[in-house]
Amino acid sequence: xxxxxLIGSGRDQVTMDRVPIERVSPYSCEDADLALQxxxxxxxxxxxxxxxxxxxxxxxxxxxxxxxxxxxxxxVDADTLTAVGREFEEELTELEKDILREAGEDFNISSPRQxxxxxxxKLACPPARGAARDGLLDCQRRAVRSERTAPDCGIRFxxxxx
Numbered sequence: 001x002x003x004x005x006l007i008g009s010g011r012d013q014v015t016m017d018r019v020p021i022e023r024v025s026p027y028s029c030e031d032a033d034l035a036l037q038x039x040x041x042x043x044x045x046x047x048x049x050x051x052x053x054x055x056x057x058x059x060x061x062x063x064x065x066x067x068x069x070x071x072x073x074x075x076v077d078a079d080t081l082t083a084v085g086r087e088f089e090e091e092l093t094e095l096e097k098d099i100l101r102e103a104g105e106d107f108n109i110s111s112p113r114q115x116x117x118x119x120x121x122k123l124a125c126p127p128a129r130g131a132a133r134d135g136l137l138d139c140q141r142r143a144v145r146s147e148r149t150a151p152d153c154g155i156r157f158x159x160x161x162x
Contacts, residue, residue: 001027 006027007014016024046052096109103122107114119125 001030003027 004013006019006023007016043052046055099109099118100106103118105118105122107118109115
């Protein structure tokens with residue numbers, strides 16, 4: 001059952017507490033069953049990837065904190081957020097200039113394929129150990145070891161832009 005079949009959508013949408021329990025019960029059971037199935041399926045992958053400790057020690061303890069934040073909300077200082085956004089934009093502009101200057105050509109730095117071509121083919125930067133040279137660059141997971149500044153700038157650019 002889809003949620004909009006239960007609570008409606010748009011103007012006709014209601015909160016879950018307004019839906020008769022006879023209709024909510026099957027949906028809730030289905031929802032809980034799906035969560036259990038995912039837990040069984042993905043729990044093994046956490047172990048395989050060596051992430052079970054991170055999940056248990058970091059992720060799970062944050063659940064009540066995030067739930068409280070969702071329940072009461074968070075206050076955002078709009079002026080500070082705007083100022084930080086401007087700082088990031090200025091840093092991105094400078095990083096882009098540095099990357100393009102060292103690359104010696106114009107290209108779309110936001111394109112993983114183009115950035116990968118410049119870093120790994122033109123500048124001959126070695127990819128991180130175990131990373132495939134497939135023409136795509138996952139800026140968050142790959143690191144390049146080089147005396148050049150463009151790779152570092154590229155990784156910083158991707159981290160800020162995300």
